[in-house]
Amino acid sequence: MKKVSIFWFRRDLRIEDNHGLFQALSSDVPVLPLFIFDTNILDRLLSKKDGRVEFIHQALEAINTQIGGHLCVKHGDPLILFRSLFSELEVVKVYTNHDYEKYGLERDAKIKGLAQEKGVKFETFKDQVVFEKDEVLSGAGTPYTVFTPYSRKWKALLQETVLPNFPSATISNYVDDKFNIPSLADIGFQPSGLVFPGLQVQDELIKSYAQDRDFPAKPGTSRLSVHLRFGTLSIRSLVRRALGKSEVWLNELIWRDFYFNILHHFPHISEGHSFRKEYDRMNWRNNEVEFKAWCEGKTGYPIVDAGMRELNATGFMHNRVRMIVASFLVKHLLIDWRWGEAYFAEKLLDFDFAANNGGWQWAAGSGCDAAPYFRVFNPTLQTQKFDQSLAYIKKWVPELQEFTYPAPIVNHEFARGRVLEAYKVALGK
Numbered sequence: 001m002k003k004v005s006i007f008w009f010r011r012d013l014r015i016e017d018n019h020g021l022f023q024a025l026s027s028d029v030p031v032l033p034l035f036i037f038d039t040n041i042l043d044r045l046l047s048k049k050d051g052r053v054e055f056i057h058q059a060l061e062a063i064n065t066q067i068g069g070h071l072c073v074k075h076g077d078p079l080i081l082f083r084s085l086f087s088e089l090e091v092v093k094v095y096t097n098h099d100y101e102k103y104g105l106e107r108d109a110k111i112k113g114l115a116q117e118k119g120v121k122f123e124t125f126k127d128q129v130v131f132e133k134d135e136v137l138s139g140a141g142t143p144y145t146v147f148t149p150y151s152r153k154w155k156a157l158l159q160e161t162v163l164p165n166f167p168s169a170t171i172s173n174y175v176d177d178k179f180n181i182p183s184l185a186d187i188g189f190q191p192s193g194l195v196f197p198g199l200q201v202q203d204e205l206i207k208s209y210a211q212d213r214d215f216p217a218k219p220g221t222s223r224l225s226v227h228l229r230f231g232t233l234s235i236r237s238l239v240r241r242a243l244g245k246s247e248v249w250l251n252e253l254i255w256r257d258f259y260f261n262i263l264h265h266f267p268h269i270s271e272g273h274s275f276r277k278e279y280d281r282m283n284w285r286n287n288e289v290e291f292k293a294w295c296e297g298k299t300g301y302p303i304v305d306a307g308m309r310e311l312n313a314t315g316f317m318h319n320r321v322r323m324i325v326a327s328f329l330v331k332h333l334l335i336d337w338r339w340g341e342a343y344f345a346e347k348l349l350d351f352d353f354a355a356n357n358g359g360w361q362w363a364a365g366s367g368c369d370a371a372p373y374f375r376v377f378n379p380t381l382q383t384q385k386f387d388q389s390l391a392y393i394k395k396w397v398p399e400l401q402e403f404t405y406p407a408p409i410v411n412h413e414f415a416r417g418r419v420l421e422a423y424k425v426a427l428g429k
């Protein structure tokens with residue numbers, strides 16, 4: 001048997017500037033590039049038209065074309081598949097990039113254990129974030145739980161570091177074998193009908209990001225989140241683009257690192273707990289009819305309905321509107337933030353556990369945020385500020401002026417009083 005190494009693609013679906021892939025290709029041993037459609041993940045998806053699966057499939061086709069057909073794509077349970085790969089091939093080493101999520105960590109520990117049993121090396125690399133784990137700590141050696149001091153330290157560290165650019169696309173030390181990629185239908189999925197955002201962001205957009213980013217009717221944000229989610233773009237390349245052009249956009253990229261940092265240091269958030277555990281005492285109303293109205297964009301609050309309809313139709317929602325709909329679910333309807341978190345997880349193309357959980361806990365006041373629970377967004381004022389001409393709302397709620405459009409599901413002032421009381425009771429204020 002010929003010796004091979006395996007590079008296992010996961011959230012890093014690109015050839016350019018890929019740390020683990022670069023390390024694998026730089027060794028003498030030919031590399032089998034591998035992707036696994038993991039049935040432990042796919043079997044839990046509710047729709048067979050899930051856009052994320054289609055996005056991944058397209059990214060794999062692109063990689064395979066770029067590397068001349070050498071990409072090996074499998075479908076099944078990674079542990080079982082690695083067991084057969086280790087028996088069919090003389091595998092010297094498995095290379096892959098770090099995963100930070102609960103399932104990924106447990107899966108990697110099992111594969112590493114199996115590799116060790118078979119005498120195969122298993123090594124992972126930092127690729128998905130700029131700084132990870134214990135790299136950004138306070139002077140006292142503790143993790144940051146508030147963004148601003150974290151970002152200050154992050155920026156100071158960046159100044160001391162040369163941000164690497166791994167030339168993985170320039171080395172082609174792949175095995176000779178060529179493979180066919182299974183079709184979407186082969187793995188039990190169908191096209192979603194969604195349009196995926198492009199890979200490009202113009203310098204002009206980055207430069208005017210600070211002025212435009214809060215207005216959902218404007219093309220003022222990059223729409224790169226799905227590419228960062230699946231690694232079709234390198235975070236390092238985007239940080240390089242941001243430097244000197246927009247401090248505000250750079251901060252958004254740092255928020256992403258920040259939430260990975262929270263996930264790493266506070267794993268209880270992966271177990272369904274509030275970041276601030278006292279918030280788990282909240283007594284939610286959890287009215288299912290109201291939850292359905294929120295999901296379907298039928299609350300009678302146009303900005304909330306527009307956001308939910310955008311999400312349902314495109315798999316995307318503008319950040320300002322994500323904050324408004326999340327606040328509305330939690331504060332106006334008194335529905336557990338975990339219900340909203342789960343709905344976003346099902347629908348968002350860019351769904352990422354760390355950012356999504358962080359965003360929802362921020363909205364619920366239970367997260368790592370200096371702003372307290374009593375910030376209750378007023379959807380009407382938010383509309384006046386950020387969609388004054390109603391351009392965004394009219395796009396998604398065309399029946400706004402018609403009698404078919406529902407009356408508000410709840411009165412704002414009443415809801416505000418109700419939620420503040422509920423928080424006071426829960427927190428013993």
Ligand SMILES: Cc1cc2nc3c(=O)[nH]c(=O)nc-3n(C[C@H](O)[C@H](O)[C@H](O)COP(=O)(O)OP(=O)(O)OC[C@H]3O[C@@H](n4cnc5c(N)ncnc54)[C@H](O)[C@@H]3O)c2cc1C
Nearest residue numbers: 221222223224225252256319322350351352355356359360
């Ligand atoms: C309730 C809620 C849930 C969210 N869920 C997710 C999620 O599942 N996945 C996700 O990627 N983002 C999530 N966000 C953050 C943010 O809304 C999206 O990253 C952003 O809207 C994506 O649009 P964009 O690519 O145009 O971002 P831009 O504004 O162009 O920002 C550039 C990149 O920075 C990162 N980023 C921006 N804002 C944040 C943030 N607040 N937290 C973490 N990263 C950020 C994203 O990777 C984004 O693509 C959530 C926010 C809220 C309030």
